[in-house]
């Protein structure tokens with residue numbers, strides 16, 4: 001997949017690029033509604049015998065338009081790029097979302113970011129908007145297209161009558177229902193980070209853990225214990241994870257929760273390794289135990305619950 005970063009104003013002209021079918025949207029999470037839009041663009045491109053492309057924007061419009069600092073992403077940009085690449089599209093445009101870009105009138109957006117990029121067919125969902133204040137919609141697109149390209153609107157994808165959206169999935173992850181989030185994403189929700197040194201207490205209590213440090217921009221499930229998998233060096237292992245502040249040991253809440261994975265049947269030394277943790281099922285809330293023995297016996301139960309979730313025999 002070829003990656004092209006665009007900033008307003010860009011100077012691409014039609015003749016600089018191959019003809020393409022373009023899927024448009026922000027695509028945080030690359031959920032099953034988004035996949036439908038991108039796969040539709042691919043299908044049309046295949047039929048026309050031309051390139052397939054996706055256009056996304058970065059950072060999130062709320063960061064620029066409402067000065068929101070702490071937007072948590074289901075898929076930060078690099079993860080989103082990786083997932084779009086997995087869908088086998090030929091080209092990805094990442095448009096820098098700035099105040100200047102947001103100020104473009106709908107017609108200017110269509111001229112500069114669709115027609116001038118040699119798009120022959122644009123694909124977006126029923127609620128896609130473009131241009132200043134989102135004034136451009138799928139209803140106005142034929143008018144703004146100047147008959148230079150065709151367009152296809154993907155109908156609303158729903159689950160239990162609710163639109164599948166990045167907003168819904170963020171709410172579901174924040175509620176801890178990672179199993180449902182995974183259904184809406186069409187794959188497990190994952191976070192990628194690095195294994196760092198912890199207090200080295202885990203091994204003394206019989207449950208060594210990999211402490212995974214992730215970038216602040218990730219949307220994390222709420223504190224608690226989860227059945228997870230972890231990819232280490234390309235190999236996937238199952239495990240049980242606590243995300244939280246370890247109140248049994250720590251009086252003060254740290255700035256960020258720690259993510260600690262007890263990986264089943266695993267003894268390797270993996271400090272500094274890049275790993276991805278996928279959340280499958282919430283098991284319980286984090287608790288403050290009266291003593292270490294109570295914590296140890298609860299972790300043993302958590303391990304059984306996770307093994308059962310993964311369908312393993314526990315005796």
Ligand SMILES: Cc1cc2nc3c(=O)[nH]c(=O)nc-3n(C[C@H](O)[C@H](O)[C@H](O)COP(=O)(O)O)c2cc1C
Pocket residue numbers: 198199200201202203207209211225240241242245246247248249260261262285286287288289295299302303
């Ligand atoms: C499955 C699991 C569940 C845990 N649950 C709790 C908990 O409810 N409360 C708590 O204070 N710590 C909990 N912990 C965190 C342990 O206290 C922690 O793994 C141990 O202190 C080791 O920390 P260290 O890696 O920083 O040395 C849990 C850890 C695991 C692996």
Ligand SMILES: Nc1ncnc2c1ncn2[C@@H]1O[C@H](COP(=O)(O)OP(=O)(O)OP(=O)(O)O)[C@@H](O)[C@H]1O
Pocket residue numbers: 024025026027028033034037123124125126127128154155156157158163164165166167168
């Ligand atoms: N459930 C859905 N059904 C059909 N199309 C969708 C659906 N969700 C998103 N799309 C389309 O996918 C593209 C990307 O959408 P966008 O990034 O705004 O996602 P969203 O999930 O609707 O996010 P948000 O919750 O922020 O509104 C747009 O073209 C949008 O119309």
